[in-house]
Amino acid sequence: MGGLLSPFRRVVVKIGSALLVEGRTGVLKRAWMESIADDVARLAAGGADVLIVSSGAIAMGRGVLGLPAGRLKLEESQAAAAVGQIALARVWSEVLGARGLTAGQVLLTLGDTEERRRYLNARATVGTLLKMKAVPVINENDTVATTEIRYGDNDRLGARVAAMMGADLLVLLSDIDGLYTAPPAQDPAARHIPVVDRITPEVEAMAGAAGSELSRGGMKTKIEAGKMATVAGVAMIIASGKVDRPLSVVDAGGIHTLFKAEANPVTARKAWIAGHLEPRGALTVDAGAVRALNQGRSLLPAGVTRVEGRFGRGDAVRVLDPSGLEVARGLVAYDADVAERIRGRSSGEIETLLDIAGRTEMIHRDDLVLKGEAG
Ligand code: GLU
Secondary structure, three states, X not given: OOOOOOOOOXXXXXXXXXXXXXXXXXXXXXXXXXXXXXXXXXXXXXXXXXXXXXXXXXXXXXXXXXOOOOOOOHHHHHHHHHHHHHHHHHHHHXXXXXXXXXXXXXXXXXXXXXXXXXXXXXXXXXXXXXXOOEEEEEEEOOOOOOHHHOOOOHHHHHHHHHHHOOOOEEEEEEOOOOEEOOOOOOOOOOOEEOEEOOOOHHHHHHOOOOEOOOOOOEHHHHHHHHHXXXXXXXXXXXXXXXXXXXXXXXXXXXXXXXXXXXXXHXXXXXXXXXXXXXXXXXXXXXXXXXXXXXXXXXXXXXXXXXXEEOOOOOOEEEEEOOOOOEEEEEEOOOOHHHHHHHOOOOHHHHHHHHOOOOOOOOEOHHHEEEOOOOO
């Protein structure tokens, strides 16, 4: 993309059900999916990582199963999702594949982004797909999600994924071309807002409540998504997907609303690590490791001299210097017993010991906050 979207290096595109599924028939709008796949291929060719958050599983499945109009019971929507998701994923795989892109299906439940351990696991998987130049096609795992444990709408799921993956842009494509001063269906005088610098209570008041019949989200959940994205350093665009190649249209300056990112993702994320998690243990490190940390490097097992506490992978731990002073906090990559086994060891030894290849950091620098650095 040579225009507005060209600065963005990692883009999450959330696509609403109404764009993907033909009314109540359960038939996918394949021609449109081809056109968005063209856009995705164009973004990818420009060097950006692209992630698709695709709705449509329930809408499609209910059509195929001939379920009645109106609200579905939980078990009905779970069944509909099972039927819809398998076909949805196949078509994504086909339309992306036809453009030389490999699709990888990722189904998430709420806990995968809210619990640190599972968050790290989901992030590593999606990160690996991106490293391999595959396009993650993500949806909520509606077949097993129940009311208490689901995001419920893909606007917020998209925002969580964008924040989790350190994306710089989230695009919400639906039947709405942006934020208006009031819901346009109810107020003919409503004006379109091209740029939102900050989501203030006034901005929130502009969003009505309801979504369309097919999708769960309305402007309200989009603003919620905007809050989650922008505080994490992700800009958000709301644009209409009711055209062919909607990303190219936005890129060329077509109508949309841009919500500017508030901070850079590292800062927001580090503030979160520093401020919001109870440390479950402590790692004492040697002087060399303290120096490495101060130079912005990861904490390697070799520099760890003592492991305390009963933590699990993904828990927050304190990092102590040889005199016992806290120098950092971070999310540890191993359970306490494994950390104890590998402390003081070199990466090579650990690969043999644990029979793993690749990453052996005790705390990756992205998951580490130096004392006084944030929050
Ligand atoms: N995950 C739902 C589905 O695929 C869509 C949720 C939404 O509409 O936001 O059917």
